[in-house]
Amino acid sequence: GENVEQHPSTLSVQEGDSAVIKCTYSDSASNYFPWYKQELGKRPQLIIDIRSNVGEKKDQRIAVTLNKTAKHFSLHITETQPEDSAVYFCAPLPPSGGSYIPTFGRGTSLIVHP
């Protein structure tokens, strides 16, 4: 199965700084790379995703970059705000159409200090 590692486990930044979280995976067949944000007691919420045919995707303050050769992808948050404080998870997946087992990274607790 997929081996997913996520770093760092905790990230503390000042409001306005940038934050970067990295996810490393093992299955070279993975082609869907999402990032989820989970606030305490709530469901994971997809915030951005990328497929293997592109190397970068941006949505306002959030971006994801993908390095398929090195098998890692990263979440970038610029101009962080206190409401960005949450736990972030990556969960790379293989192509659809076959059976698969979703595997989540251990999560990164992002704390944005006002």
Place this chain on the structure above:
Amino acid sequence: GAVVSQHPSRVICKSGTSVKIECRSLDFQATTMFWYRQFPKQSLMLMATSNEGSKATYEQGVEKDKFLINHASLTLSTLTVTSAHPEDSSFYICSADGTGGGNEQFFGPGTRLTVL
């Protein structure tokens, strides 16, 4: 679109009782649903994969006789925690496989189970 509901949102029960949690895809058909358990400050751990019309596939270490999964229709999967004990207290979340051509996961809001 792609809304998943989950009920109940919160349940408190006595040790030894059984609790049923429902997961519904409201506006799409979900051939596959996943059940996760999440302990405080930990990641989502997949418990089982639920396929409509067939037996669920359980992950290693998950007791299938304790966590009964039924996926009787394309919009409903249920997880029954049988003979619950305090160590079963956790946040249970379901997700459904999206229909957008990829493997996007659509999550239910979760069920907080507390076993006294």
